[in-house]
Amino acid sequence: MEKSLNIIIVEDEPIICATIETALVKAGHNIVDEADTYEDALDAISDTPPDLVIIDIHLHGQKDGIDLAMELDRINLPYLYLTSQTDPETIDRVKSTNPLGYIVKPFTESGLQSNIELAWFDYTKKSLNSILIKHEGSVVKVLQNDILYLKAFDNYCYIITKDQQYLVPHTLKHMAQQLDEELFLKTHRSYIVNMSYVATIEKKAVEIMGDSIPLSSAHRTSVLDKLSRF
Template sequence: MKAQTIYIVEDEPLIVSTIETALRKQGYNVVGDADSVVIALKEINTLSPDLILIDIQLEGLKDGIDLAQELDKQKLPYLFLTSQTDPETINRVKQINPLGYIIKPFTEHSLRSNIELAWHNYKSLNEQFITLKSEGRTYKINQDSILYLKAFDNYCYVYTTTKSHLVPHTLKHMSEQLDKNAFIQTHRSYWVNLNHVEAVENNKLFLKTEPIPISASQKSLVMSKLKHS
């Protein structure tokens, strides 16, 4: 699976246009761009892109490395766009965690291949976690700790073994991040972690919390998967 949405932080309009054109040709959705750290942080928190491309050298008091430090705190994935290889920049970069570097000038092929490789490595390392936003904070949650997800209008509750999070995304959106070997949809409003199921009775699953309904259309699939989990 490749990154679906990308945000660009670059202060050269021509380079932004070039990147957007190249990415859209490859099927990516560019959800926005900014030429400063302040604007970027605000929009990234609102738009929740899968991946951020950051030019290291930006005009203003803060540059791309300053932005990267903030993204590291939120555990958000990013790649650097750079033509800078001076010792001071390299030393600063050693303190942060980019997925990689796209060296300027770049070709459409190198842009695509760098993004695909970086995203593949990122997902491989983070496939057992989901990232969600709740009450102004970004959380990285181990899927093993999730009991179930429950729809709530256009929002979704994520219940873990220790707390619950109300997430401003639909159940369908959140379920796309789940490991389908461990999770199953039992009802149009629920996705359940089968590893936490303690009992089954009629049309309900029992976890450590409330009973979870099983719809008639899902029952045979749920029961089959429980036998093999």
């Protein structure tokens, strides 16, 4: 598998959790956190947004893994079920969610690895190019094609989309590393723009959806060159 995934494991059996972690680390993935309740899982996801969540349906507490899955569907975060529960009632509830897959316990190490690899391959084929950001206590998926521009704000960064403005706790440099280099370009030390939305270029600014974005002399040539390819 080419991509090393950042994974959160949500499992209420410590031995099984350790087995999952061992198998995934061996496959080259990073386990960024573990949780055994719905609430702890949401806290972990908020603290360190993962690429993928592996969810056991049976969890400690009143809410189970399917409740968690519904919340992950709401914020567009991919997940896999890994559970021993295959009764008709559970399966009917699972049908109301959108997992990448459903792995039944007991599982083999190779089976777990191959299921994750195939599920992630299918997900990346279907998924539009997007980034995950933390916004007002939630993890939000933002499609890169919807981003107009980004603006530095001290150690934070504004992400301006067609419909909303997000203030994220990352620098402009950090966010730039997640963006499609074919689509985004820096126009100024404090601004990165989506070149597909540039309407006009003036001597010291570019216009995007009525907003005037600073254009420094150091970036003017590269902006003109990039724009000629759109």
